[in-house]
Amino acid sequence: MANIIEVTDLSYHYPQMEQRPALQHVNFTVQAGEWLAIIGHNGSGKSTLAKSLDGLLTPDPQNKGEIKVAGLTLTDETVWQIRAKIGMVFQNPDNQFVGATVEDDVAFGLENRGVPRPEMQERVHAALKRVRMTEFADREPARLSGGQKQRVAIAGIIAQRPDIIILDESTSMLDPKGRAEVLATVRQLNQEDHLTVISITHDIDEAAQANRIVVLDDGQVKETGTPAEIFAYGERLIEMGLDVPYAERLKTALRQVGADVPKQYLTEEGMADWLWTSHSKM
Amino acid sequence: MNKLIFGRYIPGDSFIHRLDPRGKLLLSFYFIGIIFLAHNWQSYLLLFLFTMFAVLMSRVNLGFFIRGVRPLIWLILFTVILQIFFTRGGHLYWHWGPLVVSQYGLVNGGYIFMRFVLIIFMSTLLTLTTPPLQLSDAIESILKPFKVFHLPVYEIALMISIALRFVPTLMDETEKIMNAQRARGVDFGSGSLSQKMRAIIPLLIPLFVNSFNRAEDLATAMEARGYQGGEGRTKYRVLTWKGQDTLAVAAFAVITGLLIWLR
Ligand SMILES: Nc1ncnc2c1ncn2[C@@H]1O[C@H](COP(=O)(O)OP(=O)(O)O)[C@@H](O)[C@H]1O
Numbered sequence: 173m174a175n176i177i178e179v180t181d182l183s184y185h186y187p188q189m190e191q192r193p194a195l196q197h198v199n200f201t202v203q204a205g206e207w208l209a210i211i212g213h214n215g216s217g218k219s220t221l222a223k224s225l226d227g228l229l230t231p232d233p234q235n236k237g238e239i240k241v242a243g244l245t246l247t248d249e250t251v252w253q254i255r256a257k258i259g260m261v262f263q264n265p266d267n268q269f270v271g272a273t274v275e276d277d278v279a280f281g282l283e284n285r286g287v288p289r290p291e292m293q294e295r296v297h298a299a300l301k302r303v304r305m306t307e308f309a310d311r312e313p314a315r316l317s318g319g320q321k322q323r324v325a326i327a328g329i330i331a332q333r334p335d336i337i338i339l340d341e342s343t344s345m346l347d348p349k350g351r352a353e354v355l356a357t358v359r360q361l362n363q364e365d366h367l368t369v370i371s372i373t374h375d376i377d378e379a380a381q382a383n384r385i386v387v388l389d390d391g392q393v394k395e396t397g398t399p400a401e402i403f404a405y406g407e408r409l410i411e412m413g414l415d416v417p418y419a420e421r422l423k424t425a426l427r428q429v430g431a432d433v434p435k436q437y438l439t440e441e442g443m444a445d446w447l448w449t450s451h452s453k454m
Numbered sequence: 455m456n457k458l459i460f461g462r463y464i465p466g467d468s469f470i471h472r473l474d475p476r477g478k479l480l481l482s483f484y485f486i487g488i489i490f491l492a493h494n495w496q497s498y499l500l501l502f503l504f505t506m507f508a509v510l511m512s513r514v515n516l517g518f519f520i521r522g523v524r525p526l527i528w529l530i531l532f533t534v535i536l537q538i539f540f541t542r543g544g545h546l547y548w549h550w551g552p553l554v555v556s557q558y559g560l561v562n563g564g565y566i567f568m569r570f571v572l573i574i575f576m577s578t579l580l581t582l583t584t585p586p587l588q589l590s591d592a593i594e595s596i597l598k599p600f601k602v603f604h605l606p607v608y609e610i611a612l613m614i615s616i617a618l619r620f621v622p623t624l625m626d627e628t629e630k631i632m633n634a635q636r637a638r639g640v641d642f643g644s645g646s647l648s649q650k651m652r653a654i655i656p657l658l659i660p661l662f663v664n665s666f667n668r669a670e671d672l673a674t675a676m677e678a679r680g681y682q683g684g685e686g687r688t689k690y691r692v693l694t695w696k697g698q699d700t701l702a703v704a705a706f707a708v709i710t711g712l713l714i715w716l717r
């Protein structure tokens with residue numbers, strides 16, 4: 173498959189930060205239709221990388237590197253074209269809700285691009301249907317849950333019909349139910365519409381959905397691999413910035429006492445299933 | 455909560471609710487103008503009946519309108535009393551030094567009282583039946599001609615609508631910070647004025663810092679969604695002028711005619 177994103181030797185240095193660069197010589201590619209997870213502890217440069225891809229950081233002559241999105245090299249001239257191809261969902265559901273109501277917010281990106289009103293109405297309704305928020309169309313954000321607000325943000329992106337969606341810790345402020353709903357919506361977009369997904373996360377369940385995981389540390393790419401390869405690091409995942417759930421910690425503990433636990437990632441239920449089926453074999 | 459900015463909207467589906475906000479806003483101002491045409495009891499009676507008719511049509515409880523008068527009651531009484539004590543003419547009922555109570559004074563005092571009440575009722579009718587967002591749309595639409603003078607009309611409307619949208623969010627946040635500071639022993643309710651003022655500081659500082667962070671996040675999110683200023687934008691929400699709006703204007707024209715005829 174073709175690469176939809178190619179990042180070559182990207183470095184970034186915030187003008188305010190004297191010493192440490194936020195990104196150093198980052199290289200990676202994303203294939204069209206792929207789901208890529210980016211993990212890394214706080215301050216490792218994940219958000220800086222996401223904003224760089226969308227051209228949202230102030231360019232600085234001393235920051236080198238090249239970013240190519242769908243064949244276009246990111247420059248001052250192409251930045252708006254590239255932004256049209258990328259939809260971004262940020263961490264705080266409240267701080268990205270621009271419209272006064274759900275439908276106004278979904279329409280915001282279309283208004284910006286000068287889409288004619290009849291087409292805009294069609295696209296807003298289709299997008300709301302897609303994220304199952306149609307009945308909330310005239311609600312104000314104050315009367316929505318965090319998960320619903322993030323689904324509205326995703327609807328705003330669907331309406332713009334981009335090729336890539338970037339989630340920057342978009343589920344981290346949500347309760348488990350909201351998180352599951354948002355992830356289900358994204359999975360659907362990835363599988364049915366072949367949208368390329370880049371999800372930045374601390375959540376191992378979210379990272380497990382990916383085809384590949386990139387581990388960032390101190391602004392550098394530390395590892396790249398499939399979820400199975402990365403999760404094999406066990407305890408060290410915590411250093412890499414993942415919240416290791418109970419089932420994984422249990423697996424590590426069992427392995428230490430010599431049990432033959434499966435290598436692939438298991439959810440808590442999967443772990444329970446494995447436990448009670450394995451017991452009968454002993 | 456929006457009470458702080460635009461009065462309180464009472465959802466409904468009456469004729470008045472469905473009127474175009476531009477028409478409502480302009481006619482409310484127009485009403486303040488024509489009220490000064492009234493100079494006798496017949497014209498005040500006419501305006502009173504007209505206002506009450508509009509109030510009844512909105513199907514909003516009369517209590518909300520009377521509550522609208524209450525914050526201004528001292529200003530009204532002060533003005534009315536000045537009018538009564540300093541107007542001479544007609545039958546003189548009482549006098550003491552420069553102070554008098556005359557027939558004209560009483561009548562004029564009554565007229566001024568009516569004038570205040572009617573203006574407050576009409577503007578309360580506007581805010582009770584129009585959602586704040588529609589008012590901001592109306593302001594945008596009315597100010598549009600001033601674009602010629604480089605007034606950033608679109609940006610002003612976007613600012614108002616974002617401000618309105620963040621009022622509940624910031625209220626929630628204030629509540630959260632207050633609780634967090636209370637848990638650390640800050641007392642917001644009691645003490646002298648200076649103590650109360652000092653208690654506000656640990657509330658204001660986190661609120662300010664958070665608001666700036668929010669503003670930065672919001673600006674990034676807007677840019678990521680292709681916002682490049684008002685140029686070349688289309689609008690999702692549009693206002694449409696209907697027959698009923700022309701009818702409302704016609705009603706005001708008839709009232710104006712009658713007022714002139716009654717003078
Ligand atoms: N606006 C900014 N100005 C200056 N430094 C920043 C800014 N944003 C992030 N940084 C710094 O850049 C580094 C990477 O931050 P970030 O990309 O936000 O990390 P992550 O998203 O992985 O937590 C951190 O050291 C952080 O302090």
Ligand SMILES: [Mg+2]
Binds near residue numbers: 220340341
């Ligand atoms: Mg971050």
